[in-house]
Amino acid sequence: MSSPNASPNAMAVGEDQTRRPRRPRRGVIAAFVVFSVVSTLIARRRGYNMGGNIVVRCRKGHLFTTIWIPLASFKAIRLGWTRFQRCPVGRHWSLVTPVKDSDLTDEERKFAAEHRDVRIP
Numbered sequence: 001m002s003s004p005n006a007s008p009n010a011m012a013v014g015e016d017q018t019r020r021p022r023r024p025r026r027g028v029i030a031a032f033v034v035f036s037v038v039s040t041l042i043a044r045r046r047g048y049n050m051g052g053n054i055v056v057r058c059r060k061g062h063l064f065t066t067i068w069i070p071l072a073s074f075k076a077i078r079l080g081w082t083r084f085q086r087c088p089v090g091r092h093w094s095l096v097t098p099v100k101d102s103d104l105t106d107e108e109r110k111f112a113a114e115h116r117d118v119r120i121p
């Protein structure tokens with residue numbers, strides 16, 4: 001009566017897991033890899049130059065060049081399409097999003113090229 005969600009199965013599942021250690025956690029990793037590769041391919045098709053030096057824009061509108069390699073991001077927290085990293089222009093932490101090369105003016109492209117962050121993915 002106090003808790004309708006407390007099912008007797010909760011214990012059984014835990015016990016089941018310890019009994020069968022060959023529960024595949026690899027499936028989750030494989031799914032993540034596939035998802036990342038697919039989303040990179042979609043992004044490429046949309047005109048984003050993923051997997052290398054790309055121009056990103058921070059929440060304050062600063063443009064800079066960074067290395068965007070799917071699956072290999074050590075200095076930033078990946079949040080799908082955006083990521084959280086340090087902006088070298090404003091010297092602050094911000095969410096950054098990739099900017100299409102075709103959306104940039106020559107001036108913006110030049111500015112971004114002059115402002116790159118450290119060469120660590």
Ligand SMILES: [Zn+2]
Nearest residue numbers: 058062087090
């Ligand atoms: Zn900024």
